[in-house]
Amino acid sequence: MTTLEICNARGLDGAPLAVRVEHGRIAAIGPALPPPTPAEVVVHRIDARGALLMPGLVESHTHLDKTTWGMPWYVNECGSRLIDRIDNERAWRAASGHDAGAASLALARAFLAAGTTRLRTHVDIDTEAGLRHLDGVLATRETLSDRLDMQIVAFPQSGVLDRAGTVDLLDASLARGADVLGWLDPCAIDRDPRASLDAMFALADKHGCPVDIHLHEPGEMGVFSFELMLERVAALGMQGKVVVSHAFCLGELDAACADALLARLADAGVALITTAPPSRVVPPLMACRRAGVPLAGGNDGIRDTWTPYGSPDMLERAMMIGLRYNLRRDDELDIALDCVTHQGARACRFEDYGLHVGARADLVLVDAINAAQAIVTRAPRRWVVANGHVVVSEGVAV
Ligand SMILES: [Zn+2]
Helix, strand or coil: CEEEEEEEEECCCCCEEEEEEECCEEEEEECCCCCCCCCCEEEEEEECCCCEEEECEEEEEECHHHCCCCCCCCCCCCCCCHHHHHHHHHHHHHHHCCCHHHHHHHHHHHHHHCCEEEEEEEEECECCCECHHHHHHHHHHHHCCCCCEEEEEEECCCCCCCCCCHHHHHHHHHHHCCCEEEEECCCCCCCCHHHHHHHHHHHHHHHCCCEEEEECCCHHHHHHHHHHHHHHHHHHCCCCCEEEEECHHHHHCCHHHHHHHHHHHHHCCCEEEECCCCCCCCCCHHHHHHHCCCEEECCECCCCCCCCCCCCCHHHHHHHHHHHCCCCCHHHHHHHHHHCCHHHHHHHCCCCCCCCCCCECCEEEECCCCHHHHHHCCCCEEEEEECCEEEEECCEEC
């Protein structure tokens, strides 16, 4: 039996911590390890020298297929409306010959090297690109399958109702290997929210898959979309299978209205994902936590035609969350880390996540005394273990 052992680490509470990994799982974890049995052969021992041990980082919302990561700089001259960005991207994609397979692989490898072991990526599905992006990202998932746990969302970036054939393409995407059905603003983009959401839930119901909807709609419009979604969650028994990304409208409500809607979201098992954008209102973090609604962190696009910002470092995204929500005390920054670890696993339903016996061995060791220092300094990843494989050793990607 092959075994990896990590000794002389410290947990997020500062206490000594050691871990034994067998067959990609945590076999033992605690202040000290029991001696190996005669059947166990320790083939790799890491002396962490006091490094902070955290679970593998979770990226809950990105777009691996769109990125220009590692490519020449993209000069952004796009208009400022949502529809400008959608049209601009489609035009750029067609003109540049963008290869979603190569792009997604480069960015996914960078995520792994920075300690992200679970990742949900949206992949553009539309009547011009067809399933080309999906095939590229499926190849990336296959290449990294023994290390990175990747969920693929079939995402109709250009909208659905105005583009005949999109539902069929989404249907084909789910049959071909996408795990989650994505969707987009049923009022603001599809302009017929009942028909839009009926189409979304019918397709999800057909495939028995979860949904993850980009909801940029502001104020009352966004709340109306939430209401329509909640009706359909109840009618179809889709509790626990709906994620709403962005959900800016929740940040515009007064506290009583936000609490009332969050209570309904908690009952329906709806989870939220935020990028914590400095330029938009955001769902209320503490109210979500009080209500029991998971609120996870994600980058959204990274260095694509939408945005020059972002990096495949979830500690950097945790810092953005800390800045956006004014988290200053060290114990408050534990919450920012939670958004890119446990909350992400909960929102996206990644299985066997965490630092306990039986969990998938996804481990990150950094040079920091606690989560706050790790986040604020974006502490170097000293070791990264993904599904039991050492992918970063002594700070160097293996
Ligand atoms: Zn997105």
